Amino acid sequence: VQVIGLDIGGTSVKGMIVTSSGSIQAEFKQHTNILEGREGILQSAFSVVDTLLSKIGHNEQSPVIQGIGIGSAGRIDPVSGNVVFATENLPGWQGTQLKQTFEERYRLPVSVDNDANTALVGELWRNTSISLNKKQGVVMLTLGTGVGGANVMNGQLVTGSHYQGGEWGHIILVPGGRECNCGKYGCLEQYLSGTALITAVNKATGRSYTNGSSIFEDFTKQDKTVEPIIHQFIYYLAIMLENISTSIDPKYILLGGGVLDSKDHWWHLLEQQLHTFETKAQVLPAMVKNQAGMYGAASQIINILREKKVSIDETT
Numbered sequence: 038v039q040v041i042g043l044d045i046g047g048t049s050v051k052g053m054i055v056t057s058s059g060s061i062q063a064e065f066k067q068h069t070n071i072l073e074g075r076e077g078i079l080q081s082a083f084s085v086v087d088t089l090l091s092k093i094g095h096n097e098q099s100p101v102i103q104g105i106g107i108g109s110a111g112r113i114d115p116v117s118g119n120v121v122f123a124t125e126n127l128p129g130w131q132g133t134q135l136k137q138t139f140e141e142r143y144r145l146p147v148s149v150d151n152d153a154n155t156a157l158v159g160e161l162w163r164n165t166s167i168s169l170n171k172k173q174g175v176v177m178l179t180l181g182t183g184v185g186g187a188n189v190m191n192g193q194l195v196t197g198s199h200y201q202g203g204e205w206g207h208i209i210l211v212p213g214g215r216e217c218n219c220g221k222y223g224c225l226e227q228y229l230s231g232t233a234l235i236t237a238v239n240k241a242t243g244r245s246y247t248n249g250s251s252i253f254e255d256f257t258k259q260d261k262t263v264e265p266i267i268h269q270f271i272y273y274l275a276i277m278l279e280n281i282s283t284s285i286d287p288k289y290i291l292l293g294g295g296v297l298d299s300k301d302h303w304w305h306l307l308e309q310q311l312h313t314f315e316t317k318a319q320v321l322p323a324m325v326k327n328q329a330g331m332y333g334a335a336s337q338i339i340n341i342l343r344e345k346k347v348s349i350d351e352t353t
């Protein structure tokens with residue numbers, strides 16, 4: 038079986054064709070057109086799918102692809118496939134009937150879930166040692182443009198009654214703190230996203246860093262203006278991990294997202310802090326990185342196809 042795994046974010050839409058054994062047949066990505074709201078975002082997503090379908094020679098007369106799995110930013114009802122809530126990172130996205138729109142356009146089965154959920158599912162698919170223990174609980178926290186999160190307990194995703202299960206980015210870390218684009222104040226995302234880190238360092242130093250790697254390089258050179266910001270960042274991150282460990286009590290907490298690209302500069306400090314807290318969960322960097330969301334979305338539609346007993350040719 039061959040399916041498309043699609044990952045819709047505020048910066049880019051990424052897609053790949055993958056087989057049920059996890060082999061990637063084609064990949065394509067495009068900048069997300071957020072300037073024209075919902076229509077623009079949909080056009081970006083369609084364009085990625087159209088390109089992948091033409092690469093593999095799929096059409097309605099001779100279908101090659103059997104389904105499309107979608108992971109999207111925002112809160113998603115995985116049953117209806119609707120976007121229940123989205124911030125201005127994806128303007129106009131809230132209320133989009135994503136599953137129905139894709140099913141009508143491509144005449145294929147479609148699954149939809151939150152992008153952090155698909156990232157965790159993808160990580161579990163490709164990371165066998167973690168997957169073997171998934172019944173004991175795995176939490177994922179992604180520190181990128183925003184902060185995403187997902188929880189797997191008893192081997193299953195916990196989406197919750199308002200589809201916000203695992204939305205660690207919007208728990209309040211600092212009461213009355215920085216304003217968040219979700220309408221609250223002091224959300225974790227305003228302190229632990231890569232974007233928030235760059236903003237905080239630029240404000241404190243008067244410099245204009247554009248990426249985390251140069252910040253962490255200066256940190257490693259013991260730059261006195263950068264140091265306290267990074268220490269604060271690590272402290273907040275450790276508090277969060279300790280809180281997750283105590284509340285959910287998973288075996289593993291996986292850290293992903295762009296901030297992890299610089300982990301060699303700060304991982305030892307995080308471990309020291311976690312040691313001080315006596316944090317019980319094992320905190321590890323995610324392995325699959327940028328492709329996890331696409332793998333997870335693909336895995337979800339493959340499982341749905343299996344349940345529907347669609348004939349599966351394992352040799353493809």
Ligand SMILES: [Zn+2]
Binds near residue numbers: 207
């Ligand atoms: Zn928030």
